Amino acid sequence: MTATAPTGTALPTSDVDPFSHEVLEDPLPMHAELREAGPVVHLARYDVYALARYAEVHAALVDWQQFQSAAGVGLSNFRYEEPWRPPSLLLEADPPRHDAPRRVLQKVLGPRALRRLREGWAADAEALVEEVLARGPAFDAVHSLAATFPLRVFPDAVGIPQPGRENLLPYGDHAFNAFGPDNDLVARGAPRVAELSAWVNAQCRREVLAPVGFGADIWAASDRGDITPEQAPLVVRSLLTAGVDTTVHGISAVLYAFATNPDQWQRLREEPALARVAFDEAVRWESPVQTFFRTATTDVRVGDVVIPEGRKILMFLAAANRDPRRWSDPDRFDLSRDPSGHVGFGMGIHQCAGQHVARLEAEAILTALARRVRTIELDGPTVRHHNNTLRAWESIPVRVRVD
Known part of the structure; x- marks a missing residue:
């Protein structure tokens, strides 16, 4: 990679x-x-503008x-290109179209729902850990x-049937x-x-959908008129699209972090209440969601650079x-860090609506592991899973010692 600033302009350019x-x-x-290279870098290969510093991201x-999601949060620009599926009402919409689905999902995934799930998920995590250790x-x-x-646990919470759940990971990928x-990578999944x-x-x-669960709650919201019947299945689809892969890679990230930082594992064992901090620190450190795009709705000044209206902007969440x-x-x-300002779940009105669900899943599995596992270390070469947006793992072989 080279990143250079052409003579007479404040805009660095990269061929990466x-x-x-x-x-x-x-x-x-x-x-x-x-x-x-600077607060804004022009990526020549795709003719997009990149933001990699925390403040700008x-x-x-x-x-x-000014930084629109409705034109797509990927490289494709929905102003001129047809999306491969109906756009997400959460990720790929802006107010006012975004508002009602967001309010519904925030309520469906709110503190009351998570309190109902906590005890059962903790028991499920303990059972899984025992199965694995056995x-x-x-x-x-x-x-x-x-x-x-x-x-x-997550498909149960949504209320989808058991058959076919193995489809969730390749679909999300x-x-x-x-x-x-x-x-x-796109061609790999196309068939x-x-x-x-x-x-x-x-x-x-x-x-x-089951009569009780996140999915049923979303459809009940359409009955109340909070969203339309046409919107309800798209909101459920958002849960199934973004609610599994990202959590899988987030939990992978925190397990890898502990396997390579044994002192931090001992600290978690001494202070199990740090499980949620550990997950957020791993999301900051590894950033399972690496990038998202926006589109400039007007000429936008970032530092000394003006990004023209209609141009795509690639935000490097992981770099930030x-x-x-x-x-x-x-x-x-x-x-010991406070990772709460990280942008691994986004920020603002498009911030991940399911982040507290992911934290609860991670807390359950980390707490169960910390109760039983004295040490955890790598036991062979790790393998990455390449994805255009996600920082993902294919394999993390570990060896543990148990109490």
Whole structure:
């Protein structure tokens, strides 16, 4: 990668491909170069404007008036291009269209719902940990825990049937790949798009969903007139699209963090109440959602640069989350840090509506592990799973010692 400022202009230009396999394997050097190049960098390969510093990313996330989501949060510009599926009412809409679905989902996923789930999810996590430990001290943290637990508890909470749940991960993987360019990662998922989309859409119908659960609550909101009957299945679809993969990779991130930072694992064992802090610190440190796009609704000035109206802006959430201008010793995973300002869940009106659900899932699995596992360490080479938007793991082999 090279990042240079052309003579006579304040705008640095880079030839980096953020979606190349080399960068997806290890994006940290690119993040550092983009941050140092300036508050805005022009990415020549895709003719988009990049923000990698915390202050600029945070400002863009909260300014929905100038940094539009309705034109798509991926590289594709919905002003000129047809999206591959109906746009998300949560991610790919702005006020006023965004307001009612957001209010409904915030209520459905609110504190009362989470209190109802807490005890059952804690018991499920303890049972899963016991199952895994009974098979021996060595296992894959991704396949045995991070991918298994969310697929056990979250679809139940939504109220979808058991058959076909294995479709959620490949569907989500393709949805997040589709936010990037039309590259080999998108092609990898293309053969199953119609099949997976049809299955997910079917799960969003009222008659398929259980009578109690997040899905039923969303349809009840349409009965009250809070949203329309046409909007209800799209809101359920948002849960199924973004509610599994992101949590899987977030839990993978915190397990990897502990496997490579044994002192922090001991601290969690001594203070189990730090489980939620640990998850948020891992989301800051690893940033499972690496990037999102916005579109300028007018000529927008960022520093000394004017981004023209209608142009795409690529926000590097992960780079912002390790910006030394905002964070002390940002490359360290540290439970003494207050990570609450991170942008790993977004910020502003489009901030992840399900973040508290993800925190509850992570808290349950970490608490159960900390109760039983004395040490956790890597037990072989780790393998990344490449995705245009997500920082994901394919495999994290670990070995544990139990009490």
